[in-house]
Amino acid sequence: MMPPSRERYHTVVVGAGIVGLFTAYHLARAGVGPVLVVDRGFLSGGASGRNGGGVRQQWETAATVRLARESVDAYRRFGGEFGYNIWFRQGGYLFLAESPNELERLRRVRTVVEREGLRSRELTRSEIPRYANGLELDGVVGGTFLQSDGTLYPFPAIWGLYETVRSLGVEVLLGAEATGVSASQGKVRGLHLATGPVATDAVVNAAGGWSSEFSRRCGLAPSNTPTRHEILATEPLKPFLDPMVVRLSDGLYFSQTMRGEIVGGLTLSHPPGTAPGMPSSARFLRAMSRALTQLVPRLATLGILRAWSGFYDDTPDGLPLIGEDPRLIGFFQANGFGGHGFMLAPASTRRVAQAVLGQPSDLDPALFGPGRFLGPPRERPVEGAQLG
Amino acid sequence: MxxxxxxxxxxxxxxxxxxxxxxxxxxxxxxxxxxxxxxxxxxxxxxxxxxxxxxxxxxxxxxxxxxxxxxxxxxxxxxxxxxxxxxxxxxxxxxxxxxxxxxxxxxxxxxxxxxxxxxxxxxxxxxxxSGYGRLADPGQGSPPPVGSRHDTDVAVIGLGVAGAAALRTLQEHGANALGIERGSVEPLPGTPVLPGTAAAFLPPPVPGPAHPWRIVCVERGSRGVQVRARAVVVATGGYDAGLWFSGSDRPGVMTAEGALSMTGNGGRGAFRKAVVFGGGPRAADLLDRWGALIEAVVAPGAVSPEVSEKASALEVPLYPRTLLLAARGRRRVRAALLRSRAEGTEFAVEADAIILAHRRLPHPQLYFQAGAKMEWRHSAAAYFPTLREGTETSLPGLFASGEGAGFLGPTAVEASGVAAARQAMGMPAPAMDEGSRVDATAPNEIEGYYRELLTGRRVGGKWVICPCEDVLLSEVEEAHALGYRGIEVLKRYTGVGSGLCQGRYCLPDTLLLLARLEQRPAPEVGYITQRPPVTPWSLSAFATLPEDGEPEGPG
CATH class of the missing domain: 3.10.20.440 (2Fe-2S iron-sulphur cluster binding domain, sarcosine oxidase, alpha subunit, N-terminal domain)
Structure with missing residues (x-):
């Protein structure tokens, strides 16, 4: 493994996924000193290369809707700015409710979304076929639809960012595992790599599913936990499905990619923790196949091309951790996205960069601050829209 | 009707x-x-x-x-x-x-x-x-059948030479055994077999219960079958590899298996004058079968005495140490363009088919899925399970036999099946001669072949190296030039290996290409995670899998 080229960096970002690379991009654009990004694995080997590509703005908390909306704008401009086509297609997100309670939840989300100036629609069961083909709607009572939500192709977003940050002078070291920080007087002084230490005053923890482990290695008890989630892709079909479809009852979500594959998963509780090798399970293949063929019977004969798994990086309230950790000056959290890092990265990482630069941010620390779980437990808002 | x-x-x-x-x-x-x-x-x-x-x-x-x-x-x-x-x-x-x-x-x-x-x-x-076919018509496909479950002591996956030997041995010892075979199979009195049933997924063993192994199978492409076993003998064999050249995706280029299946089942007219590429036992087979339809035998390296004897008896021209540069012809192969490796002269042989018989590759998917330790065996330029003793893999209860485990020649392949069955019954491991397996260190022919082919003057036209996704050789080379490294990243960057064949016909060669470009040994370039299913079986088949009933571990 190659050691870093310098002894000292302005900021070291741990994790070269969508969050880490976007953070490095904002820092480089702000013209700070040298920036280093390290990653223990290969490019796109974590959740940034394992997600279903959904980008939605329908959330229960207004602040998250705003981050998502800003991120959608960023993805619309991505091809022009970063040189790679991410095929961001605004085919909409269609949520399906199977009970009055679920419909009520969708309506609450819709109220928040509309208040933020987005035009979402409530659909009766008979209106749904106009938005999505081939669904068997027995049991569905209604849904909501937001046209400006969509799907993208995650890999090229990583390539575009990787090449852009490097052209801006950011150093990216792959296969370089960060093992901890050195600190004195409650301040970050450097980072430990397998090849030796590097000096820096700012470390950004953007390690996704490994970020709680990295916090722990830095002596900070984490408030996030990785949970394994599985996903599959089918053989490609000619396009027939425009939106991402999400069913509230079991968290089933699926969309049709630009290549024609159906890509999706569903919520299946796995024991928390980090299973080595991130395997798939027969249980998921069975549950997902059942759910998908029940909702779209015409997919029954379609072949499963591959199934894989990755981590959601979950927090107790469903909101990410963004900003400086109050326990260690110079240690910035940019994690806890709960499987939604890709959708929120462009806007969230601007706030991470602002925190590193000591600039004021518009984020409410009570909602997103990494210190919000410290101290005695108290009532706080929860983001319940943890699907798709 | x-x-x-x-x-x-x-x-x-x-x-x-x-x-x-x-x-x-x-x-x-x-x-x-x-x-x-x-x-x-x-x-x-x-x-x-x-x-x-x-x-x-x-x-x-x-x-x-x-x-x-x-x-x-x-x-x-x-x-x-x-x-x-x-x-x-x-x-x-x-x-x-x-x-x-x-x-x-x-x-x-x-x-x-x-x-x-x-x-x-x-x-x-x-x-x-994008995409191949349109969404299925409404109401198509038979109503979902019900899946089934079988519990057994020893499951044998694949009933070719090695698997059949294993199952026979188990039967002779009165063991509780079950054979799983994708194709059709002769019944074996007293021992159940599941014909038309393919193993799709072998998750890592679940510790604890009497049956730690769960084999997810698909019967006739439509019904889920779950087999639970105490021990598993894998005998999944191998397949004929693809080859890269300009126009290697043209109609008329086919593997030896492809040629055999097209003509073997009563089909006529797959070819009239074929160029066979390869100088080993597979080429000899083809000469035996279709001598009169073979226009020439072209080999990347030396030709075995058997092939040279048969070719001369049939008066089929032989071109050893020759590069296959291109398939000429657009809608159908019209000729094979060749270059002698010794003299550098280029010439064409008129042909309506190019049959690839130069290289056998193992089916390693189930070993990888199960989490068995794998090793790169250089002479075959492929991964095989690491064997501890006899045929036992790094995972207790998982035994490897046959061509897919690297055993060479009918005698050793059969012996490995017998040995695997004995070990699966807890009997001592018979000594397996290391010489009966693919050599781990001897040089392989294909590496040098590609070095010469790809660094020499290249024939124009599209080099489609991943036919499922239409990925071109130039795309992989360009990704490398941009600084992307390792096969996992190159797969995601170019799409190579992400198609329906699960990379069978492009990844082995991509690995060699990247090893050369990145100037490091192929095993360091990495290997694509073998994701389930082994073949793209239908959603409805997996939907019919029976519930397990027992808590599933992290597998």
Whole structure:
């Protein structure tokens, strides 16, 4: 493994996924000193290369809707700015409710979304076929639809960012595992790599599913936990499905990619923790196949091309951790996205960069601050829209 | 409608009558190799290639169900068969203009970005071109059957030479055993076998219960079968590899297995004058079978005495140490362009087919899925399970036998099956001669072959190295030049290996290409995670898998 080229960096970002690379991009654009990004694995080997590509703005908390909306704008401009086509297609997100309670939840989300100036629609069961083909709607009572939500192709977003940050002078070291920080007087002084230490005053923890482990290695008890989630892709079909479809009852979500594959998963509780090798399970293949063929019977004969798994990086309230950790000056959290890092990265990482630069941010620390779980437990808002 | 004389089905506007129990592919063969598909990006004509249900070249629509493999489907009376992904037909497809207009390929990564206002239009056009078949017609496919479960002491996966030997040994010892075979199989009195059943997924063992192994199988492509076993003998064998050259995806290029399956099942006219590429036992087989239809034998290196004897007896010209540069001909192979490795002279041999018989590769998927330790065996340039003692893998209760475990030649392959069965019953491991396995360190022929082929003057035309996804050689080389490293990243960057064949026909060679470009040993370039399922079986098959009833571990 190659050691870093310098002894000292302005900021070291741990994790070269969508969050880490976007953070490095904002820092480089702000013209700070040298920036280093390290990653223990290969490019796109974590959740940034394992997600279903959904980008939605329908959330229960207004602040998250705003981050998502800003991120959608960023993805619309991505091809022009970063040189790679991410095929961001605004085919909409269609949520399906199977009970009055679920419909009520969708309506609450819709109220928040509309208040933020987005035009979402409530659909009766008979209106749904106009938005999505081939669904068997027995049991569905209604849904909501937001046209400006969509799907993208995650890999090229990583390539575009990787090449852009490097052209801006950011150093990216792959296969370089960060093992901890050195600190004195409650301040970050450097980072430990397998090849030796590097000096820096700012470390950004953007390690996704490994970020709680990295916090722990830095002596900070984490408030996030990785949970394994599985996903599959089918053989490609000619396009027939425009939106991402999400069913509230079991968290089933699926969309049709630009290549024609159906890509999706569903919520299946796995024991928390980090299973080595991130395997798939027969249980998921069975549950997902059942759910998908029940909702779209015409997919029954379609072949499963591959199934894989990755981590959601979950927090107790469903909101990410963004900003400086109050326990260690110079240690910035940019994690806890709960499987939604890709959708929120462009806007969230601007706030991470602002925190590193000591600039004021518009984020409410009570909602997103990494210190919000410290101290005695108290009532706080929860983001319940943890699907798709 | 059933007719005693055979099966009658509709193919577009034609009626086709064939003798019963023939594959749809051989039924459509007629007097020449049919073009049933177009490639996914450039709409290049594609004719059957692998013959074993892995490649995308014979996908067809049957009774409103898309992406059926013609080589694996046996038509019934009254079936309605249509081609897909071409207009007006696979033989004459107007979209193949894309192939001609874009000799360097389409850059879907960096193209189609400007002007920004045109993006939605690009999206519409590119999206329309994606995919193979259309969504299935409503109400197609039989109602979901019910899956089944079998508990056994020892499960044997694959009943070829090694697996059959293993199952026989188990039967002789009165063991509680179960055979799983994708194809058809002779019944074995007293020992149950599941014919037409393919193992799709072998998760890591669940510690604790009496049956730590769970084998997820699919029967006849439509029914989920879960086998629980105390021990597993894997005998999944190997397959004939693909090869890269200019036009290697042209109709008429096929693997030896493909050629065997197309002619073996009563099909006629797959070829009349073929170039066989390879100088080993597989080439000798082909000479035995179709001597009169073989125009030349071309070998990457030396030719075995057996091949040279047979070729001279048949007066078939022999070209050892020769590079296969290109397949000439657009809608069908017309000639093979060759270059002598010793003299550098280039010449063409007229042929209507190129049969690839140069290299066998193992099926390692189940070992990888289970989490067994694997090792790179250099002389075969492939991964095989690491064996601790006899045939036992690094995972207790998982035994490896046959060609897929690296055993060479019929005697050693059969002996490995017997040994695996004995070990699975807890009997001592018979000594297995290391010489009976693929050599771990001896040089391999294909590495040097590709070095010469790819660094020398390159013949023009598209080098489609991943036929499922129409990925070009130049795309992988460009990704390397941009600084992307390792096969996992290159797969995600270019799409190589992400198609329906699960990388069988492109990843082994991509690994060698990257090893050369990155100047490090192939094992350091990495290996693609072997994701389930082994083959793209249907959602409905997995939906019928029985509930396990026992808590599942992290597997």
């Amino acid at each position: 059933a007719s005693p004389r055979g099966t009658t089905f509709r193919f577009g506007s034609r009626r086709v009558s064939v003798p019963p129990s023939r594959s749809l592919l051989s039924a459509l063969m007629g007097s020449h190799l049919p073009i049933l598909q177009r490639s996914i990006r450039y709409h290049r004509p594609r004719a059957p290639f692998c013959g074993v249900g892995q490649c995308t070249n014979c996908l067809i629509r049957v009774n409103g169900i898309p992406n059926v493999r013609a080589c694996r489907y046996v038509p019934s009376d009254g079936d309605f068969v249509e081609t897909e992904n071409s207009w007006p037909s696979p033989a004459v497809d107007l979209l193949s203009a894309l192939d001609v207009l874009l000799p360097g390929g389409i850059d879907t990564l960096r193209g189609f970005r400007r002007p920004a206002w045109a993006t939605p239009l690009y999206h519409r056009v590119v999206r329309r071109l």
